[in-house]
Amino acid sequence: GTGAAAPAIELIGVAKDYASRRGAVTAVETVDLQIAEGEFFSLLGPSGCGKTTTLRMIGGFEEPSRGQILLHGSDVTATPPNRRDVNLVFQSYALFPHLDVAGNVAFGLKRKGIRGQAMRDRVTNMLELVELGALADRKPKELSGGQQQRVALARALVNEPRALLLDEPLGALDLKLRETMQIELKRIQREVGITFVYVTHDQSEALTMSDRIAVMNKGRIEQLAAPRDLYERPRTRFVAGFIGTSNVLRRTVKTVTTDGTGPVAILDAGIDEQLMVPLHDDLGSVTTGSVVELTVRPEKIGMTVERPDGDVCLLRGRVTEVVYLGTNTTYTVFTPGGDEITVFWQNSSDSADIARRGDEVWLSWREDHSFALAPGA
Numbered sequence: 008g009t010g011a012a013a014p015a016i017e018l019i020g021v022a023k024d025y026a027s028r029r030g031a032v033t034a035v036e037t038v039d040l041q042i043a044e045g046e047f048f049s050l051l052g053p054s055g056c057g058k059t060t061t062l063r064m065i066g067g068f069e070e071p072s073r074g075q076i077l078l079h080g081s082d083v084t085a086t087p088p089n090r091r092d093v094n095l096v097f098q099s100y101a102l103f104p105h106l107d108v109a110g111n112v113a114f115g116l117k118r119k120g121i122r123g124q125a126m127r128d129r130v131t132n133m134l135e136l137v138e139l140g141a142l143a144d145r146k147p148k149e150l151s152g153g154q155q156q157r158v159a160l161a162r163a164l165v166n167e168p169r170a171l172l173l174d175e176p177l178g179a180l181d182l183k184l185r186e187t188m189q190i191e192l193k194r195i196q197r198e199v200g201i202t203f204v205y206v207t208h209d210q211s212e213a214l215t216m217s218d219r220i221a222v223m224n225k226g227r228i229e230q231l232a233a234p235r236d237l238y239e240r241p242r243t244r245f246v247a248g249f250i251g252t253s254n255v256l257r258r259t260v261k262t263v264t265t266d267g268t269g270p271v272a273i274l275d276a277g278i279d280e281q282l283m284v285p286l287h288d289d290l291g292s293v294t295t296g297s298v299v300e301l302t303v304r305p306e307k308i309g310m311t312v313e314r315p316d317g318d319v320c321l322l323r324g325r326v327t328e329v330v331y332l333g334t335n336t337t338y339t340v341f342t343p344g345g346d347e348i349t350v351f352w353q354n355s356s357d358s359a360d361i362a363r364r365g366d367e368v369w370l371s372w373r374e375d376h377s378f379a380l381a382p383g384a
């Protein structure tokens with residue numbers, strides 16, 4: 008055909024209010040998004056931000072109070088779950104205890120009238136995909152948590168839905184197993200090539216697997232971007248704090264100039280110090296006297312005893328905490344202005360500690376390694 012294909016999933020002004028005795032509770036304020044066919048897309052945010060409600064509306068298990076939901080270009084806002092071409096996987100996998108692994112996976116096929124050799128072939132292929140071929144005869148209680156999760160996944164995929172919705176599916180697993188399963192899920196999604204929509208409150212999980220992430224807060228999307236963009240260019244204080252660790256500095260603008268790449272705010276700083284930050288488009292107008300918040304990641308900050316030369320951002324401070332973590336050391340540095348700055352220092356084989364508790368140090372970073380946050384956020 009001609010023209011671009013419709014997105015696999017599209018939400019237009021979708022909102023959800025729940026009636027309660029004390030009036031309406033708004034679970035989702037308004038969400039607009041488009042998810043492409045074959046994308047691994049995550050909804051990430053703290054407990055209660057509305058991500059599960061959003062996922063359940065995509066699946067048809069909740070009806071939006073306002074807005075429209077489109078799957079592959081057709082409006083399904085009022086379509087029941089069993090007539091949408093999507094499948095849902097929960098944290099509690101709810102396997103049938105009396106059926107073996109193959110029986111659990113075959114269950115959905117039987118209901119669709121697929122039997123005999125065709126059914127057996129599809130079950131075998133699915134068990135190979137999730138690497139459970141050798142365990143087809145086991146009962147769920149004879150499996151580990153990770154293996155049970157794989158069965159649940161195989162069962163959800165065997166009907167070949169066009170999209171799979173996953174609600175914290177790894178939440179019950181311990182950290183090591185969860186990390187293994189994250190890589191596995193990503194591999195499986197790549198192999199089957201269908202759209203995954205994944206709900207999690209775990210930022211490292213979202214960063215590991217996703218093509219794009221919508222960070223949600225209080226029923227709204229704060230930022231929707233690829234993992235690297237979210238980390239390197241968080242638009243709001245919430246996103247900067249929720250994804251990884253970040254330092255946020257709040258300063259008054261002395262003047263606005265331009266360098267080779269665009270406008271730059273020169274900020275108030277102490278004697279011998281210098282602070283500046285590039286100004287990107289959606290900041291609105293920033294002028295002399297405006298207050299700006301900038302964020303800089305702990306691993307972008309250099310720490311030296313001597314004041315470094317050059318056109319870099321520079322702060323001085325005193326080391327108040329040193330935590331050795333093997334591959335890196337975390338330093339906490341207090342500035343005379345009252346800012347507490349975290350620095351991650353990568354330990355190489357020949358490095359001694361670069362500073363000790365109580366030392367006076369200089370902190371420096373490249374201006375373009377810091378990012379200005381949207382005002383009021």
Ligand code: ATP
Pocket residue numbers: 025026027032033034035052053054055056057058059060061208
């Ligand atoms: P969690 O990670 O804790 O599951 P979440 O981000 O998935 O959180 P939701 O489950 O979508 O959040 O809930 C969003 C808000 O809507 C919460 O304040 C919740 O209490 C409320 N809510 C959810 N379901 C209902 C319901 N059936 N009736 C009333 N309020 C609800």
